[in-house]
Amino acid sequence: MLPAVWDRALTELGRSEGGADTLALLVRDQDTRRLLLLRAVLDAAQGADAAICPPAEKSRLRDDWALLSEADRAGRADRARGPAGGVAASSARARLLYPLTGPWALTCLRGLDPVERPPAPQDARELRRAVAHFSALAATAAARAGIPFTAELTAHDGVLHLPSLGTLHTATAGDTAVRAVHARNRLTLRRPDAPDVTVFLEHGCGAWSGALSWTSAHALPGLVPGAPPMPLDDLAPYRSVRDDPRHRALSAPTTLDDPERKRWLQAWSGTAAALRSGGERRVAEAQALLRCLVPLEMPPDAEGPGESDGGCSATRRDAFGALLCSTPPSPVAFAATLVHELQHAKLAALSDLTTLHQAGSEARYFAPWRPDPRPFDGLLQGAYAHLGLADFFQRRALTADPAHRESAWAQHARYRAQVGATLPALVGSPHLTVRGRRFVDSMAAAYEDMSEHPAPRGHTARAQAYLKAARMLWTRRQTPSTPRLNE
Known part of the structure; x- marks a missing residue:
């Protein structure tokens, strides 16, 4: 890749932005990885021991791959003929690139790994189910291609x-x-x-x-007029995050009833306008990166009348394009969730493209949004997500009507204070690569630029008081208590 392309991408992304070319770069790379992952499942199955993948299943997988290939060829031929065939083409390829095919493919590869010892009976059954899902994926892609x-x-x-x-x-x-x-x-x-x-x-x-x-x-309408429907996936079998240690506190996926589905629609219907209030590029970013929504159960402690109270959300590195989220209480809360989680998605995709740092996994850094120490990568991810939120709420505060302005300033002040508390550790790290340093320096520049439109003093003072209290509590938790003489 040309140095000029890298410089532009790192600068744009570091500022929590991303032009059309930069976002397309991330998407192309992730799509390529998804297609390679599908091929890896076929190759792993063909090379697996017969006790793990019997000959009949291997033959069935070869048939599935042939059907997938035919669907993809039909899609490419339709695209070459012009816009009339593009709908079928994009639908067929979209099945192969659908975010939740990532977790499914990795489930297959883990079970088919010949290095592992033979699976237990329950694991063997799960593997058979996973391998059989290849047939369902191939059939869907072929149906979408009109074959x-x-x-x-x-x-x-x-x-x-x-x-x-x-x-x-x-x-x-x-x-x-x-x-x-x-x-x-x-x-x-x-x-x-x-x-x-x-x-x-x-x-x-x-x-x-x-x-x-x-x-x-199920699907929600397109984010903006003319955009394709947005899948609201409460059926897929591989949408769980139970095996991901980073998401232990996350609620489980849920199946929606009609009233809950209507609440999703109500929040989604105003999300584009809420995103636009925090910068037009936020809408373009969501259109470029978001491919499906996965509903989660509402956490048991989710109480309170606030717009952003009580919910939970996440992205998965193995499911690029998916947003996992409990029912959003309002369009503004939904928009903020999208900004937060798409920041994580952008940084994860960028980290797949290039090495930003060479820090270890030791958890020792203070992060105001967490009670526990964070490893360097977790600190970078969190600071980047909060930088995007600080930018979103500042722009919203500068353009919102008076009824929502004070709330936006309060959110901006807190998120910016959190980023400011972590930037010294990031900027001063000896573990950054050359590209990582350019990225972090761009984050710092974006943070400094926000001072041109400061929050009202009251909000800034409260944010600093919150930050001071968070640091004191964190320090207390990390400092072992002195034992008494008689203990």
Whole structure:
């Protein structure tokens, strides 16, 4: 990559921004990694011991890969013919690049790893389920590409999930063979001793059927007029974060009922305007990076009337483009969550492209937003997310109506104070690479530029008092108490 491209990308991203070319650079790299990951699953399965992946499953995977390849070729041919074929093309490729294929593929690779000892019975069953999901992914991509096909699928424990389409529920609790036949935008699912289920593909996300055994995938309208629908994925089997130690405190994924889905729609409907109040580029950033929303349960201690009280959210490095979030209480809270989590997504994607630092994993740094010490990488991630929030709320405070201005200034003052408390450790670190130093220096410049429009003194004073209290409590927790003589 040309030095000028790197310089521009590091400077833009360090300022918590990102022009169209810079964001496209991150997206292309992540998409390439996703496609390579899919191929790695096929190769790992073909090279696995027969006790881990039997010959019949290997043959089925080769058929799945052939169907995936045909769908991708059809998509590329449609794109070459012009805009008329672009919808099918983008839908087919989008299935391969869908964020939650990342966690699924890594689940497969962990189970297929020949270095590991033979899996326990439960792990072997989970691996069979994961490998069989390849067939569902291939069938969905082919259906979205408009390819006629017949494929053999498997419903596990009474459930067959087809990504972006929906879920079929079978009458039996065990594994059930399902034959999928697709022709002319109509998918017929055939099971032994059960009526056929016919589903009709909808644009972008979802598939309609009159059968009670079918649940369609859900989507919210596009973020802005003309944008594609945004999947609200409460069905996918690989949306859990239970194996990620960084997300131990995160609520579990949930399935939404109609009232909860309406609350999501209400918050989402005003999110573009709320994002725009914090800078037009925030809308463009969300359009470029966000590909699906995964609803989480509301944390048990989520109480309070505030716009941002009580919820939880996260991004996953293995699921680029996905936002995991409990039901947002308002458009402003939803917009702030997007800013926060997309900062994490940008920095994770940049870190995949280049090494920013060579610090170890020792947790020893003070971070005002956490009660525990943080490793250097965690400190960098947190400071970067809070820098984006400080920028968002400052811009909102400068443009918002008086009813919301004071709240925005208070948020800005606190987030900027938090970033200011961590920047010395980041800027002065000997562990930064050349590119990492350029990135952190750009963060520091953005922090300094915010002083051109300072928050009112009262908000600044309260933010500093909060910061002082947080540091005192953190220091107390890290200082061992002196034992008494009689202990």
